[in-house]
Amino acid sequence: MPTEPLLRLEAIDKSFPGVHALDHVDFDLYEGETHVLLGENGAGKSTLVKILSGSLPKDSGRIILRGKQVEITSSYHARLLGIGMVYQELSLIPDLSVVENIFLGRLPRRRVFFIDWPRMYEEAQQVLKKLGLIIDPKVPVRHLGLAERQLVEIAKCLSLNERILLLDEPTSALSEEERQRLFNLVNELRERGISIIYISHRLSEVPIVGQRVTVLRDGKKVATLPVNGVGEDTLIQMMVGRELKEQYPKEKMIPGEPILKVQDLEVKGALHHVDFTLHEGEIVGIYGLLNAGCTTLVRALFGLQKTDSGKIYVDGRRVTISSPEEAIGLGLGYLTRDRAGDGLIHPMPVLPNITLANLKEFSQLGLLQHQKERREGEKRIKELRVLPADLGRCAMYLSGGNQQKVVLAKWLCSGSKILIFDEPTRGIDVGAKSEIFQLFNRLVKEKVGILMISSELPEILAVADRIFVMRRGSFTAEYQRGEATQEKLLKSAS
Amino acid sequence: MREKRTKVSNIGNNPESTVSAIASPRISLLMGRLVSMGGEASKKSLLKGGPLIALLLLIAYLSFASPHFFTARNLSNVAVQSSINAILAIGQTMVIISGGIDLSVGAVLALSASVAAVAMTYHGQSMVVGMLLALGTGALVGSISGIVIAKTKVPDFVATLGIMTAARGLALIVTGGLPVPSHKALLEVGAGLPSGLIWLGSGDILGVPVPALVIVAVTIMGWHILTNTTLGRAIYAIGGNREAARVSGISIDRTKIMAYTIMGLLAAVAGIVLTGRLNSANALMAGGAELHSIAAVVIGGTTLLGGAGGVVGTLIGAFIMGTLGNGLNLLGVSAFWQQVIMGMLIISVVVFDQWRRRRFAV
Numbered sequence: 101m102p103t104e105p106l107l108r109l110e111a112i113d114k115s116f117p118g119v120h121a122l123d124h125v126d127f128d129l130y131e132g133e134t135h136v137l138l139g140e141n142g143a144g145k146s147t148l149v150k151i152l153s154g155s156l157p158k159d160s161g162r163i164i165l166r167g168k169q170v171e172i173t174s175s176y177h178a179r180l181l182g183i184g185m186v187y188q189e190l191s192l193i194p195d196l197s198v199v200e201n202i203f204l205g206r207l208p209r210r211r212v213f214f215i216d217w218p219r220m221y222e223e224a225q226q227v228l229k230k231l232g233l234i235i236d237p238k239v240p241v242r243h244l245g246l247a248e249r250q251l252v253e254i255a256k257c258l259s260l261n262e263r264i265l266l267l268d269e270p271t272s273a274l275s276e277e278e279r280q281r282l283f284n285l286v287n288e289l290r291e292r293g294i295s296i297i298y299i300s301h302r303l304s305e306v307p308i309v310g311q312r313v314t315v316l317r318d319g320k321k322v323a324t325l326p327v328n329g330v331g332e333d334t335l336i337q338m339m340v341g342r343e344l345k346e347q348y349p350k351e352k353m354i355p356g357e358p359i360l361k362v363q364d365l366e367v368k369g370a371l372h373h374v375d376f377t378l379h380e381g382e383i384v385g386i387y388g389l390l391n392a393g394c395t396t397l398v399r400a401l402f403g404l405q406k407t408d409s410g411k412i413y414v415d416g417r418r419v420t421i422s423s424p425e426e427a428i429g430l431g432l433g434y435l436t437r438d439r440a441g442d443g444l445i446h447p448m449p450v451l452p453n454i455t456l457a458n459l460k461e462f463s464q465l466g467l468l469q470h471q472k473e474r475r476e477g478e479k480r481i482k483e484l485r486v487l488p489a490d491l492g493r494c495a496m497y498l499s500g501g502n503q504q505k506v507v508l509a510k511w512l513c514s515g516s517k518i519l520i521f522d523e524p525t526r527g528i529d530v531g532a533k534s535e536i537f538q539l540f541n542r543l544v545k546e547k548v549g550i551l552m553i554s555s556e557l558p559e560i561l562a563v564a565d566r567i568f569v570m571r572r573g574s575f576t577a578e579y580q581r582g583e584a585t586q587e588k589l590l591k592s593a594s
Numbered sequence: 595m596r597e598k599r600t601k602v603s604n605i606g607n608n609p610e611s612t613v614s615a616i617a618s619p620r621i622s623l624l625m626g627r628l629v630s631m632g633g634e635a636s637k638k639s640l641l642k643g644g645p646l647i648a649l650l651l652l653i654a655y656l657s658f659a660s661p662h663f664f665t666a667r668n669l670s671n672v673a674v675q676s677s678i679n680a681i682l683a684i685g686q687t688m689v690i691i692s693g694g695i696d697l698s699v700g701a702v703l704a705l706s707a708s709v710a711a712v713a714m715t716y717h718g719q720s721m722v723v724g725m726l727l728a729l730g731t732g733a734l735v736g737s738i739s740g741i742v743i744a745k746t747k748v749p750d751f752v753a754t755l756g757i758m759t760a761a762r763g764l765a766l767i768v769t770g771g772l773p774v775p776s777h778k779a780l781l782e783v784g785a786g787l788p789s790g791l792i793w794l795g796s797g798d799i800l801g802v803p804v805p806a807l808v809i810v811a812v813t814i815m816g817w818h819i820l821t822n823t824t825l826g827r828a829i830y831a832i833g834g835n836r837e838a839a840r841v842s843g844i845s846i847d848r849t850k851i852m853a854y855t856i857m858g859l860l861a862a863v864a865g866i867v868l869t870g871r872l873n874s875a876n877a878l879m880a881g882g883a884e885l886h887s888i889a890a891v892v893i894g895g896t897t898l899l900g901g902a903g904g905v906v907g908t909l910i911g912a913f914i915m916g917t918l919g920n921g922l923n924l925l926g927v928s929a930f931w932q933q934v935i936m937g938m939l940i941i942s943v944v945v946f947d948q949w950r951r952r953r954f955a956v
């Protein structure tokens with residue numbers, strides 16, 4: 101390793117109203133190195149990389165790039181300095197096409213006025229292929245699923261030929277296959293001398309991509325260590341400041357009556373003859389790779405996707421569900437995968453976000469019962485450890501993981517008997533994850549049935565009572581708890 | 595805030611002026627109290643207090659610049675002059691928070707006022723019937739806007755633009771293009787508007803102009819809907835993130851229709867007050883009112899993006915506009931220049947607000 105780092109941060113400090121997000125943090129990055137940044141939700145990871153990408157100003161501290169002190173004033177400036185970033189809450193423009201998004205702000209020209217479309221398509225297709233994403237680059241981003249959008253965001257960053265890449269939870273929405281591809285790509289780039297700061301809550305990724313790891317806690321740096329020889333347990337200990345008893349707590353439950361039964365559900369071109377039953381007190385997992393149809397299935401159950409045929413029974417009664425309002429009325433709840441798109445109401449404070457799906461409970465004759473609402477909100481943010489624990493804070497000013505907790509809280513207090521969770525722990529740190537699974541245990545005791553889509557194999561294997569594997573719109577396998585292994589799931593899925 | 599209040603009321607220590615009850619300082623104090631529920635929240639409302647500070651500075655400046663400004667009579671003038679805009683802007687606030695915009699408010703005001711005036715003057719209807727007709731017309735037209743927007747894919751801007759044109763047309767049809775009551779009717783038949791209606795527009799209670807009381811009532815109602823009802827919650831939610839609101843079981847259609855219906859109702863209320871004040875209604879009254887109401891909302895700190903804001907800021911916004919107009923009149927600035935200044939004001943307020951938000955990251 102060369103002696104002088106490519107990039108050095110000295111005593112970086114940043115405060116937001118009421119929050120000291122970064123407290124004199126030192127950090128460095130060598131050429132051809134992947135430096136993993138770990139920390140609990142709200143530890144300051146995103147803030148740190150946003151300062152480097154020019155989207156947030158620092159309060160104080162020095163940034164030294166190639167031995168020279170620089171002030172990064174804007175994202176544009178960061179790009180001139182050779183720094184590219186994949187944002188945690190993706191930054192794509194929905195109405196522009198994939199290729200336009202990838203080349204945004206630097207459309208290749210032919211002569212002066214003409215955009216070189218053929219070249220753009222070709223280049224776009226090349227990067228996308230490397231990531232294993234086979235889509236028409238002309239479609240608007242708005243039509244893509246979250247995983248696809250995440251891949252496009254990564255493609256955009258990779259096609260920049262930058263020297264420093266900042267990847268903020270790039271794999272949070274990806275399934276196994278795409279993640280593997282991304283790891284290969286990241287390692288390939290590193291070998292070409294590119295330096296990468298990599299943020300993730302999936303600790304298993306640390307040794308695969310990283311050489312060094314830095315842990316932040318409450319805005320302070322805990323330590324920087326070489327990845328070799330640090331176990332997950334040590335990392336967890338450093339992140340949360342205590343020992344974690346169990347990462348996936350699970351209590352045995354005997355499932356009760358069927359509460360949701362789906363027969364022969366069909367959405368032309370997306371779902372084919374899907375059959376399954378969910379019982380009281382049961383957690384059913386659904387596993388599938390990119391575009392397997394898992395999200396289409398649950399959207400259909402929640403009235404967000406038209407179905408062509410099939411029957412749905414709730415509590416043994418045949419129902420048709422044509423809107424989320426009806427679905428909620430029947431006792432369903434649905435945590436979507438894309439919290440920025442259809443989960444969180446960003447300009448609204450935390451409290452109204454939490455109670456939004458159950459306003460009936462907190463009102464009488466259309467009048468809100470503020471005290472009751474506040475009590476519930478307080479209970480929920482304590483239970484899920486939303487930080488800062490301020491019900492009046494605008495949801496958009498929370499860290500990604502804390503936003504996810506708010507959306508989770510919304511469905512936990514919705515009173516639903518059938519909860520559909522699409523990647524419920526996306527962006528949530530290990531400590532909070534374990535607490536969320538404790539909450540699942542409690543829900544299950546209250547006879548709630550949970551349908552959980554998860555792309556995280558250890559999680560789904562540990563938490564689900566039964567697992568369905570989906571591929572190209574139909575179930576290809578069903579496993580009982582304990583029967584499945586990572587290999588089996590992957591094999592049935594691909 | 596207390597400090598400011600005492601200072602202001604010292605300047606205005608005019609014993610006979612119960613009027614100053616409606617003068618902006620006290621209203622803003624009341625509103626300040628409404629905003630600040632709990633300590634943390636009040637700190638935030640101070641941070642957000644840009645428009646209030648602007649209003650107070652404006653009042654302070656005008657009090658020094660013109661001896662006629664800070665008098666009970668003039669302040670009650672300001673309140674009366676701001677009343678139409680304030681009433682409309684309160685409704686507009688709800689629509690804008692819900693992620694929409696209503697360009698039809700001036701036209702709906704004129705249509706409801708015309709319908710009521712025709713019924714009362716030429717068809718011998720009582721004031722109560724006239725008012726109910728006005729409110730019914732306003733609510734009906736508003737709900738039509740809402741339904742069109744909810745059930746078709748026509749954007750709010752376009753739908754209400756269409757409704758605006760149509761409503762003006764209907765108002766012309768109803769009135770035959772003449773003021774109601776027309777001069778001729780007034781002189782020859784003696785048909786006029788009920789005196790009660792005129793009192794609504796230009797009367798007073800213990801020296802407080804009735805339109806000022808209407809503003810207070812409307813503001814409290816708007817504040818109540820937005821903060822204390824599930825409808826208000828739904829309005830913020832759909833404006834903040836429509837898809838997320840829908841997935842949480844909020845009915846976008848119902849919420850939109852309600853917001854536009856309330857807007858229509860308030861346009862009718864403003865129509866009644868304005869008819870009373872002018873002693874007549876006509877199809878072209880309140881021209882440009884839609885833009886003024888939007889300006890008041892924006893000056894008051896509600897963003898056009900939707901999902902955030904409130905009626906208290908809007909009220910202050912309407913008073914800033916009213917006070918500025920009044921002050922410029924007193925200072926002898928021509929009406930033409932007033933428009934130019936008002937336009938600059940709108941832009942600078944928003945620029946300042948954006949700068950403040952970036953600077954202090956609130």
Ligand SMILES: Nc1ncnc2c1ncn2[C@@H]1O[C@H](COP(=O)(O)OP(=O)(O)OP(=O)(O)O)[C@@H](O)[C@H]1O
Nearest residue numbers: 116121141142143144145146147497498499500501
């Ligand atoms: N724009 C903002 N305004 C106010 N506070 C903010 C803002 N952005 C972040 N914060 C606060 O700064 C702290 C650090 O946030 P940051 O997003 O860096 O966390 P993080 O480590 O990325 O967490 P996560 O794992 O949840 O993404 C949090 O407490 C958050 O509430």
Ligand SMILES: [Mg+2]
Nearest residue numbers: 146188499500
């Ligand atoms: Mg983050």
